[in-house]
Amino acid sequence: MSERVAIMTSGGDSAGMNPAIKCATDYAIANGMEPYLVYDGLRGLIDDKIKKAEPEDVSGILHRGGTVLRSSRSKRFFDYDMRAVAYKNLKDKGIGKLVVIGGDGSFNALNQFHADFDIPFAGVPATIDNDIPGTDYCLGVDTALNVILNSVDSIRDTATSFSRAFVIEVMGRHCGYLAMVSSLACGAEICLVPEIDYDLDQMGERMRLEKENGRTYLIAIVAEGVKMGDYLTRWIGDTLKMDARLTVLGHTQRGGSPTVRDRIMAYHFATNAIDSLQRGETSRIMTYQDGVYGTTSVREVAEGKAVMGEKLLKLCSPLCR
């Protein structure tokens, strides 16, 4: 009997999950495995929403945002008895391996599951926050960045027409990656992120000088992690005497049809995950670091710290003060 592998998505959704599901499924078949699909994430493992993958399940999904397998955050999975139920569900179907597409929380949960029941898994990093240690890239980031870009380009139309300041809050939890990259890409004048100390006094001086030299509008991008959206908006109004508005981009950043980059990264990560399982490894997380695809251990992910590129920090620093 050919080896059976179940594919699932877990945690917050991101663009690129669907291509990863499709590629993992197709590549598993091409390599002699029998793929299964788990619906509703960890909850679906417990509730037995597991089915054999048919071609039509993953057909026509490459260009769709979100995840057709749906996702969830399941507290029940912290409970050993519930994990035992999940294990039984897999065992009953002869499934011995797992591919999980998600974030570090999901990887830890699966690692515990492996410790309990010896079910090997491979992890595909997928989160728009781009904050998983050991990899420079997580699925969904490029799509999120381009969604932000289009929104900021639109807002700039209004800003320039009306001589206004716009403060735009982007996602990323505790990580400023989305804010920093989109600030550079959009040519924002101000960028506030958790990774860099800001200096409002100096910033005020800089902007006043620019205003004197003819600047009539202003775009500021703030990471949600700094919780400065409201404050900065008022500050601009009070200090720079500009009409300032706050826009919180919200969940539009998670969706949208995956970009080429997210589809191609999904291709690499998903095929590497199947390869890892076929080599007999377990608890490896797929990575892309310094231009090279590889894997790292779930422990290193759990204990590591996402490192922001030096050059990115250097390029953004002038925008923080």
Place this chain on the structure above:
Amino acid sequence: MSERVAIMTSGGDSAGMNPAIKCATDYAIANGMEPYLVYDGLRGLIDDKIKKAEPEDVSGILHRGGTVLRSSRSKRFFDYDMRAVAYKNLKDKGIGKLVVIGGDGSFNALNQFHADFDIPFAGVPATIDNDIPGTDYCLGVDTALNVILNSVDSIRDTATSFSRAFVIEVMGRHCGYLAMVSSLACGAEICLVPEIDYDLDQMGERMRLEKENGRTYLIAIVAEGVKMGDYLTRWIGDTLKMDARLTVLGHTQRGGSPTVRDRIMAYHFATNAIDSLQRGETSRIMTYQDGVYGTTSVREVAEGKAVMGEKLLKLCSPLCR
């Protein structure tokens, strides 16, 4: 000497203003007039930011959002002495007529200007709120609707992936047009607008029934005019026991490259405005009503009330209860 006409934008910006500027300029030349451009709206009239239109001023702007002439809201223009300055600026350049692209507030200001100094003007309705009496369409509406559509389609990716409710607040000031049309176009389950009484009890019943029949996610679109975004989000969480999030779309709705419809409507409105001035009329506002292009008086705009189509109200009513 050929007749001189000044073209300006005023009030909130909207997509379609740039095509209107270009078409009015080109058509004025083709009809033997000499077009001028006023920068910064009413403020620019007072501050004499008025220049002869050169081809390069309006070249390559058809596809750009916002307004290259910039806009403003000017309190000074309420002051007769300031209007007298504006009049002198126009008179010094031999400009005897005006095309103003904007909303009803701007039309009223220009009408007062006409009463004071006998400068005829023609108005092109442009506001994403679509709330100008006497016309079914204002420039910028179609672009705003398609921006909303793309955002909601993106959010739906996340909603379906995560079994979540999303409440999306759209613009429109006191008018529910954007909310109603986008609700139909996006297939929203709930729509709250100022024009229709809502019934939360009945809505709760309806949604509970749908949940029992398998509904796992929910999209609600609310007009900013009802000020119900926060409340509805909490209500969905409390009453329907769904994880609910609020997204305020904000100023992305104003921008973006104008759609075909906004460019074509701009073409019609702008050429009709020049025609109106050449017929010797004044204070006429361009309209599109029941499929026919025409004009109405500024008084009818000021005293009238924007009427929402019966069919639109009927189609949306089930979404309000």
Place this chain on the structure above:
Amino acid sequence: MSERVAIMTSGGDSAGMNPAIKCATDYAIANGMEPYLVYDGLRGLIDDKIKKAEPEDVSGILHRGGTVLRSSRSKRFFDYDMRAVAYKNLKDKGIGKLVVIGGDGSFNALNQFHADFDIPFAGVPATIDNDIPGTDYCLGVDTALNVILNSVDSIRDTATSFSRAFVIEVMGRHCGYLAMVSSLACGAEICLVPEIDYDLDQMGERMRLEKENGRTYLIAIVAEGVKMGDYLTRWIGDTLKMDARLTVLGHTQRGGSPTVRDRIMAYHFATNAIDSLQRGETSRIMTYQDGVYGTTSVREVAEGKAVMGEKLLKLCSPLCR
């Protein structure tokens, strides 16, 4: 027993078909009918690819281009015996009425079917060619126009960068509607369509004058019906001494997520089609003319001639010479 109605798409696909399918299905249920879906168009009627519509069949399709029911052009349907098979398939399922979403060829086929077996139908006009007599609008046109717009805006980037002429051939069969509207919306310098005589000598004079006045690039849009793409490209190279390239936009024009306008028109046409059948009418085609929704007879469609708006012809005439 509630009345059963089958919904189908036929002929060339266009954006807006999916929203029409969904709206017709939902509205039929809301009005006490039992909707069925026919897959593969006329061929599916013969081959009995007919099934009761379940909510999941039409869920999540509003934003998708093409038609989930698929379409076809069936020669077999010209054969009475085959139509008899189709009739038996419907009768066996108790289906007594049809909604067909497609073009005039499909309407004629269904009209013959009605003459043979007395199965009433209602037609929803859907074709990007916008050439169905009796209606100003067919589903898919607005989406096609915006796809063309985006392509031409992109090509203009290259044209202006490189001082080049681009000839862009757009769809429309014998009808120049897409070419004319997109020429206005994109600010094309030249437009060739079947409806307007062109004058290359005069055009050459006009363009030479513009070149002398500083024009460095040129966009020409030609309707496929005039078959002039290759010739015009060479003519521009030879006569105007400009580096000229031809781009045939092709089938990208048919696809894409439906715009707001196509979704809203689909809503109106589909609900009107169900209303027409419930009023006991047959062989009525849904229309939108001079801003008013209505119906016309299939005969008038068959014998009529699509009339191009006078104003559109007048606005485009200068681009043809």
Place this chain on the structure above:
Amino acid sequence: MSERVAIMTSGGDSAGMNPAIKCATDYAIANGMEPYLVYDGLRGLIDDKIKKAEPEDVSGILHRGGTVLRSSRSKRFFDYDMRAVAYKNLKDKGIGKLVVIGGDGSFNALNQFHADFDIPFAGVPATIDNDIPGTDYCLGVDTALNVILNSVDSIRDTATSFSRAFVIEVMGRHCGYLAMVSSLACGAEICLVPEIDYDLDQMGERMRLEKENGRTYLIAIVAEGVKMGDYLTRWIGDTLKMDARLTVLGHTQRGGSPTVRDRIMAYHFATNAIDSLQRGETSRIMTYQDGVYGTTSVREVAEGKAVMGEKLLKLCSPLCR
């Protein structure tokens, strides 16, 4: 006096040129240089279309496709006397260094110019063909890929609706990179590129098998370099008995607003180019290889050969037979 550097674009245009122009200009100023802009490429060097860069020259261009400096292919620059004119133009303005954004042809021209007159230059690779030896990435590639993606996703709507085969020809001159990456990203069934031998017999077998298993449509992507578009389209019709259409995507691939990736790569390449000149280097071409930014010599570019990644070739091979 601060050092003067001229910035120019040359050769075929691509998205990302404008961000590179803006970043090079801003970064030069920030590093104490005085930037100049050359319009019309090499031709502009000869014709003295060179001006001091003012902030407004590069303001608001980050999101625009093409190049605001325009480009050209100049035969006159092969002539020493013409180059001498170009040198005099630069010398008269005190310009001693050049940044050229373009392809290998342009780099060679500038290298000859350097050999003649000792004007150091730095090259920024920009071409959608992605065929410059020594770098894995050239500006414009990511934008072109996403334009192709959107077109193919649109065409797929039609293909699935109508049970059709579509052959889509993409750019790339002699290089199959665009075709290969877009084939993976779009899930194409067939991909023909110059780098991989194809086997039509085997391909026929594979597709016949898929047809028997239910495949009703087919997407084939061919690189323009193989010149197989027409032939493959007929072959599909004849051999697979499917209705097949050819779409040549053409110049839409060059344009469009630059993606985040192209803007960020432009940032890195442009700042690195200024750094290279300030280090006193000459004739260095900016590179990104195996995830690392660096430089290579113009000789290595001229004599090298673009190497296609092994993994990409391996992933695409099954699509060629």
